[in-house]
Amino acid sequence: MMMQKLRRSGELIRFGCKSLFTSRPNKNLVSRSVSGFVNHYKSKGKLFELSDGNYNTELHHPCISRNLGMLLQQYKCFGSSAASKIQRNPLFSSLDSRDVSYFKEILGEKNVIEDKERLETANTDWMHKYKGSSKLMLLPKNTQEVSQILQYCDSRRLAVVPQGGNTGLVGGSVPVFDEVIINVGLMNKVLAFDEVSGVLVCEAGCILENLATFLDTKGFIMPLDLGAKGSCHIGGNVSTNAGGLRLIRYGSLHGTVLGLEAVTANGNVLDMLGTLRKDNTGYDLKHLFIGSEGSLGIVTKVSILTQPKLSSVNLAFIACKDYLSCQKLLVEAKRNLGEILSAFEFLDNNSMDLVLNHLDGVRNPVSCSENFYILIETTGSDETNDREKLEAFLLKSLEKGLVSDGVIAQDINQASSFWRIREGITEALQKAGAVYKYDLSLPVEEIYNIVNDLRGKLGDLANVMGYGHLGDGNLHLNISAAEYNDKLLGLIEPYVYEWTSKHRGSISAEHGLGVMKANEIFYSKSPETVALMASIKKLLDPKGILNPYKVLPHSLFSH
Ligand code: FAD
Ligand code: MLT
Numbered sequence: 257m258m259m260q261k262l263r264r265s266g267e268l269i270r271f272g273c274k275s276l277f278t279s280r281p282n283k284n285l286v287s288r289s290v291s292g293f294v295n296h297y298k299s300k301g302k303l304f305e306l307s308d309g310n311y312n313t314e315l316h317h318p319c320i321s322r323n324l325g326m327l328l329q330q331y332k333c334f335g336s337s338a339a340s341k342i343q344r345n346p347l348f349s350s351l352d353s354r355d356v357s358y359f360k361e362i363l364g365e366k367n368v369i370e371d372k373e374r375l376e377t378a379n380t381d382w383m384h385k386y387k388g389s390s391k392l393m394l395l396p397k398n399t400q401e402v403s404q405i406l407q408y409c410d411s412r413r414l415a416v417v418p419q420g421g422n423t424g425l426v427g428g429s430v431p432v433f434d435e436v437i438i439n440v441g442l443m444n445k446v447l448a449f450d451e452v453s454g455v456l457v458c459e460a461g462c463i464l465e466n467l468a469t470f471l472d473t474k475g476f477i478m479p480l481d482l483g484a485k486g487s488c489h490i491g492g493n494v495s496t497n498a499g500g501l502r503l504i505r506y507g508s509l510h511g512t513v514l515g516l517e518a519v520t521a522n523g524n525v526l527d528m529l530g531t532l533r534k535d536n537t538g539y540d541l542k543h544l545f546i547g548s549e550g551s552l553g554i555v556t557k558v559s560i561l562t563q564p565k566l567s568s569v570n571l572a573f574i575a576c577k578d579y580l581s582c583q584k585l586l587v588e589a590k591r592n593l594g595e596i597l598s599a600f601e602f603l604d605n606n607s608m609d610l611v612l613n614h615l616d617g618v619r620n621p622v623s624c625s626e627n628f629y630i631l632i633e634t635t636g637s638d639e640t641n642d643r644e645k646l647e648a649f650l651l652k653s654l655e656k657g658l659v660s661d662g663v664i665a666q667d668i669n670q671a672s673s674f675w676r677i678r679e680g681i682t683e684a685l686q687k688a689g690a691v692y693k694y695d696l697s698l699p700v701e702e703i704y705n706i707v708n709d710l711r712g713k714l715g716d717l718a719n720v721m722g723y724g725h726l727g728d729g730n731l732h733l734n735i736s737a738a739e740y741n742d743k744l745l746g747l748i749e750p751y752v753y754e755w756t757s758k759h760r761g762s763i764s765a766e767h768g769l770g771v772m773k774a775n776e777i778f779y780s781k782s783p784e785t786v787a788l789m790a791s792i793k794k795l796l797d798p799k800g801i802l803n804p805y806k807v808l809p810h811s812l813f814s815h
């Protein structure tokens with residue numbers, strides 16, 4: 257019996273007062289072992305047309321056609337098929353020396369980056385799958401500079417890519433062609449913190465982990481936490497509407513972001529930096545910028561509701577024999593741990609094996625190898641009660657046969673080692689070779705069916721694994737192979753998107769669409785909705801300079 261075993265071995269011990277959140281290992285975010293570039297666009301002939309004057313119409317202007325032969329460039333990446341190419345929008349200007357001089361004038365020499373090595377890094381995404389060829393990265397120090405940059409780029413029709421920590425997983429943070437990279441990493445000041453309301457106001461370039469460290473000294477925590485926290489920026493988090501490990505408890509950024517400041521394509525500064533929980537004065541436009549992946553403006557400041565740091569945090573690592581048991585465990589956890597439940601994460605056996613094989617110093621905390629593993633974290637204010645509650649819950653689950661083995665971390669180090677397994681999967685996948693990544697929202701009862709179906713379809717061709725934020729209905733479906741190849745890709749797509757759409761899921765739960773899924777938006781959004789999105793894009797960015805080829809279908813921007 258699990259609980260008897262735990263009691264005997266003395267493992268059933270609470271952690272004490274120190275928050276686990278600060279103790280998780282800093283992820284090795286520079287680990288980029290996969291070489292080569294891949295891009296998997298599928299041309300489905302779903303050309304999207306707007307009924308009124310649109311970006312495409314402008315492409316047919318005679319002056320443009322004259323230059324077309326010269327300007328037509330295709331986004332060609334290793335591993336992509338002939339159908340998977342995007343063309344550079346010939347309406348965009350190309351950078352020249354006068355542009356660079358202007359930027360040096362407003363930003364100073366050292367914040368205008370032309371250095372090859374730094375550009376190589378900034379042009380390449382975290383997974384080494386997407387690579388642009390930008391010749392310039394700009395590092396503004398304040399909102400005014402962002403505004404000046406955008407005003408200039410808009411007048412010159414120079415395309416730009418807003419970049420934060422460059423940890424995005426859909427190719428949204430790097431240029432497709434020669435777009436100017438605007439990285440707000442120097443805008444990294446905490447501007448205000450209200451210890452009564454818990455509202456934090458900061459610049460967009462603050463690294464998530466630094467904000468967490470700052471808040472720790474005040475007795476507060478950030479309402480979001482993710483494996484990339486050592487590198488990602490709060491501005492990037494807001495722009496992707498990042499989910500992560502605590503969403504089950506604190507909700508999405510659409511709820512916790514109280515205000516923001518953003519600069520639109522023409523340099524207009526939109527001050528929506530409210531700090532109020534309630535404000536019903538008409539349209540709440542900040543929501544347009546949460547999750548718009550830099551396509552509508554550059555987020556420069558954020559106001560966010562943080563949470564008091566509670567004294568008792570417990571973490572259990574549990575083995576389950578089948579997916580049905582995982583589902584039932586979730587239902588029971590919500591019912592029995594309700595107010596203290598702060599994470600409910602899962603991984604399958606393939607994910608566990610991958611981590612054990614590719615990450616140093618990791619071991620399976622439970623004695624037996626099972627088909628599924630669950631991490632349940634509780635956060636509360638009553639140390640004795642919270643611990644007893646979790647123990648009683650696990651005992652009951654064991655008696656019901658939902659759980660086959662498990663341990664509760666006895667100290668912060670052990671808790672860190674449990675989290676390392678779940679948070680290390682992304683890094684282990686990188687080390688294993690090529691990875692096709694899908695981030696799906698599905699009804700919880702359907703989540704593992706797609707993993708099984710895809711396994712059946714791919715057979716020995718690849719290793720299919722499932723993990724993710726089970727408590728939020730978010731599956732990370734990953735297909736790991738020795739190398740990228742079009743045959744494999746052809747079996748995965750559009751199958752995964754069609755499956756998801758058929759089950760009324762979303763093809764992006766938390767990573768966004770980026771360049772990877774811009775063309776696939778119709779699997780999750782109706783044509784009318786996409787048309788309205790395109791109109792909003794056109795209103796805020798009439799020349800389409802902000803993060804082109806991302807989020808909305810490429811056909812809007814090219815032939
Ligand atoms: P970037 O990657 O630089 O940019 C992401 C997008 O936002 C791009 O489209 C970019 O143009 C835009 N952008 C960035 N900054 C701004 C700005 N200031 N204004 C306007 N647009 C901007 N994501 C999750 O949701 N949950 C997870 O649990 C999670 N875990 C991860 C674990 C690992 C190991 C890694 C590598 C990634 C993980 N991610 C996760 C994905 C990624 O970390 C998030 O999407 C994160 O929010 C991106 O932040 P960033 O600062 O790195 O943004
Ligand atoms: C996670 O939850 O681990 C992240 O979203 C990253 C990933 O999907 O690999």
Ligand code: ZN
Binds near residue numbers: 500724725732766
């Ligand atoms: Zn995730």
